[in-house]
Amino acid sequence: MKRGWWIVFQKEIKELLTDRKMWLGSIVLPLLVMPALMLFIAKMQAGAAEDARKNINVALVGHNARVEQAISKIPEMHLVEKSDPLQALKDGDVRAVVTIGEQFDQQVQAQKPAGLTIAYDPSNQKSEAAHGLVQQTLQVLSQEVAAERLTKLNVPPETLLPFDVQSIDTSEENQKAGSALGFIVPLLLVLSCVTGAMPVATDLMAGEKERGTLEALLTAPVNSRQVLTGKLLSVSVMSFLSALLSTLAMVATFRFMPSSEGDSSQDLHFSLSYLSAVDVLTILGALFFVSIMFGALMLGVSSLAKTYKEAQTYLAPFVFVAMVPVYATMMMSINEIPTQYFLLPVLNTTTLMKEVLYGVSDPAHVAMVFGSSLVFAILAVVLTANLFRRESLIVKG
Template sequence: MLNGIKQIFGKEMARILKDKKMVFSVFFLPVIIMVALLTIINSLAGQMQSDIEDHKSIVWMQNEPESFEAFLSSAGMEYSVRTVDSDSDRAEAEDQILNGKADLLIEFPENFDQLVAGFQEGDPVPQVKTYYNPSEDYSAQAYQEISVGVLESYRQTLLAGRVGNPDAITVFTVNSDNDDMVIQDDEKASGRALGMMLPYFITILLFAGAMGIGTDMIAGEKERGTMASLLVAPVKRSSIVLGKVFALMAVSGISSLIYVAGMVVCTPFMMDSMTGMDEALNLNLGADQIIMMGLLLIAIAFLYSAVVALISVFAKTTKEASSYIMPVYMVVLVVGLLTMFRMGDGGRWDFYIPFYNSAVALQLILSHELTMSQYLITLVETLALGGILTVLIARAFNNEKVMAL
């Protein structure tokens, strides 16, 4: 039986590896596309951030007090200021903010300086109103910079003029001089950052790799008529099944390792530009974690290969097999997305859910949080499910009606 498995395995691997176009499309093209996409994303994100930072905010002022104008001048803050002098100006300001042609509207009460200077206990506190468009990047940036930052500094300046020393009425501050406020494990934080995306891409690419090759291994041979001659060869049908499944597992496993390596290299650059992380990702996996990840990837590749092979057995052509597999592929996509938005520690039942448990386990390996019991549950269940599906494939191979489809 072992010789038969070896023969089928060697035949399938030779067919794939000798086809230069297939090798390129399976192993290298996805990595090239992925690196190109991440490079483009990184470049565009950097350009967008630079453009926002270099933009000179267009700010409409209504009843701007002289003290605020003087404050902006002394602080060296330059904005393109437009004045609201009438109702028509106000309508124009709101319309421009709505359409992205202006960024912010600041409305001061009339006679603001006099109200502040003559304030007595019991008087209503003057209110400064700001208006912006959160769906416009320039407007959102202007709101954060001016409405949240500049106006607060202006308020502190006016307060100092009223009480002499604003610290006298400041009960306490929060982290005003605390450079050591962040307490975290950098490796764990980096693992969590990578764990948001890597399990998703690993599961998707593993299944996609198995799907692309697996449909041709079984349904393709049916379509070409070579399966019939293979079934009458002096090789047990169980050996044919195992040889094809192991070959498919090897191809999808190798391709996934290449994809993961590409993701590990490219993810830090993407995280830096898209999340604003100032420090490089610091991922350091121990030998035990690398072994755990390697074994789990083998188990996942085995399961996905068995799923693809089982579906292909019941199809007449590769096109038909692809149409049957697509719903399962969509399930895998959803499972990957669920892990990206997984919050907290989850529950122990997460590790009993097929497909989902392996993605969660990969995520927790990267963040150094996976326990041995959780890992063993995931690994054993994944291998067991792959084994059950392989038995079903072998039975289907022994069914003449199925193989004659």
């Protein structure tokens, strides 16, 4: 004869698979949301970067032929006349205002520093990008004027360049991808565990209590521990299934994104084609323990509610619980993450995923994360088991 927990597990899974809400929340959404969100982020960033360097209107106050020529030489920049340039900048009609000092020409001829100011709006990303481009253009013009002055004095321009400083990019493609995605990917995958478990835990405990079917199940020839085990497995399986589908959707999306998005995706370094099967299994292993922990905790919290809607209210904070650890490591490089982070619940999983996305594989960190996650999963199961023994939390009313 089959074990009681297996009978309960089969019964719950069959009911879940015939429930449209469960299919939508735990299976359909991860398959659709992850690729759609990643493609949306890539397109938005590529579009924003491209749009910031197009049709840059610059207002010019004062006149100087060389300054006007230098700015007009850039195809993306257009000089426009405005009666009130600063107001036009605030209104977004221009992205920068270049003011030429009244004594500019005389100062240049006298070989003195000539005054130029660039007004821009740092709160506007397009204005900030325009400021950088205008500043770079005027710096090039300044260097040209300086070179002309040195030539008149029979001094080689190289005299003022005692150092030849060059920058070398030592990062690899996987590190660039990890830097770009080390925040959003762990956030989405951990949230998928929560969103996959939440509707199941709500229905299997508070929902059945409200319908009165939980009491009937407890009168069946299976003990309460087997009932809890079957329900816990059901919640954990749906939670992990949601995380699994999200992970596979993420990997598939990024593997094909460069060929489908073209050069813009390459420039944004959104390809995760460097991830190996071991890397993916490491991520899934960490998410497996998170699924069990969240599944047990949500099942326990759901038992505190008397109705389905009340359980939804109680379980809503789990979304924030999943988000906080990700935000805690958002601005950290993998070299800055403290060792204790690999031992804290949820935070250990997000830091491990961040390392994997950076292309770093540290067996010690993997062992710490898996070991600590196992401990937290066991503690969550024990806590829920103790709540399940309280008749007042299980029986309706």
